[in-house]
Amino acid sequence: MAEVMHLIKIHASPERVYQALATAQGIRGWWTRDAALDPKIGGAGEFGFYERRFVIKVKIDELKPPKHIAWTAISSGGGVFDGTTIAFDLRPDGSDTGLSLAHRGFKEADNNYASATTRWGFYLFSLKRFLENGKGCCFQNYLA
């Protein structure tokens, strides 16, 4: 099994970081504008990319504001994320927030997994920018 582990420090309160991760409106600012999320435990999330040629569907497993969010990926284009779990852990660090991402359960350390690591790196920076200066870089912003 392989997992993506990232850690980033964001100059924002845990409450603001949590809102950006736990609501569809927040996610639209840094990941994809095509986001729907029912923000409760057991709720469904759906995130579209490439005009919905790639869609990630998740179920919300845990919500502990403003500390912890956990999802299970139910389906994804090509099945690359199916059955994997995604957890965000937040901890205050002075006037900043340390955000850990753990995306676990990849069956092997293959190229899909390696790509996911790089993409998460990009999008967590986008999240940082979204919260620090309002300049998130969600997926649709790349498309020329």
Add this chain to the structure above:
Amino acid sequence: MSCGINHQVGIKSSPEEIYKALTEIEKLAQWWTTDTRGSGAKVGDTLEFWFDGFCQNFNVEELQPGKRVAWKSPKDQGADEWEDTEVTFDLSTDEKQTFIQFRHSGWRESTDFQGHCSMRWAVFLLSLKDVLERGKGRPYPYDLEVHHGELVGEEMNCETKNGTPYGSKKG
């Protein structure tokens, strides 16, 4: 299986150009740290990557032009956590681009520092991509700061004709 960092990035460039960017000092200085010293041209050479007063050394372990570059971090010549770890870049192509399969392996344990390094490698691999596709990277100290409130670096590239910042997958 947590004790390693794997990335993959797709770049609109040739394996030969990417290989140069991984083995020539002047090119390395365009995407990782502006203060790069030593040599990466031959097996057995030592590369010095300077970040202000801190220096991370790597010995060149393996070179296959256009295909593979492998470095190893020697004892007491950089971050303790990186001691004896290995960094490898494997290159492969399809009709659209060259992929770099990046691995930083041999970590003794999974720590917060590894999570931090995983983010940093994403930043620098995307910087490498920008050098090759746009002629300008974001090497230290112009990179995107992972651990400070203010971003000193260049703007993230939000617009590109080449698909996404991390590859040209699916157009």
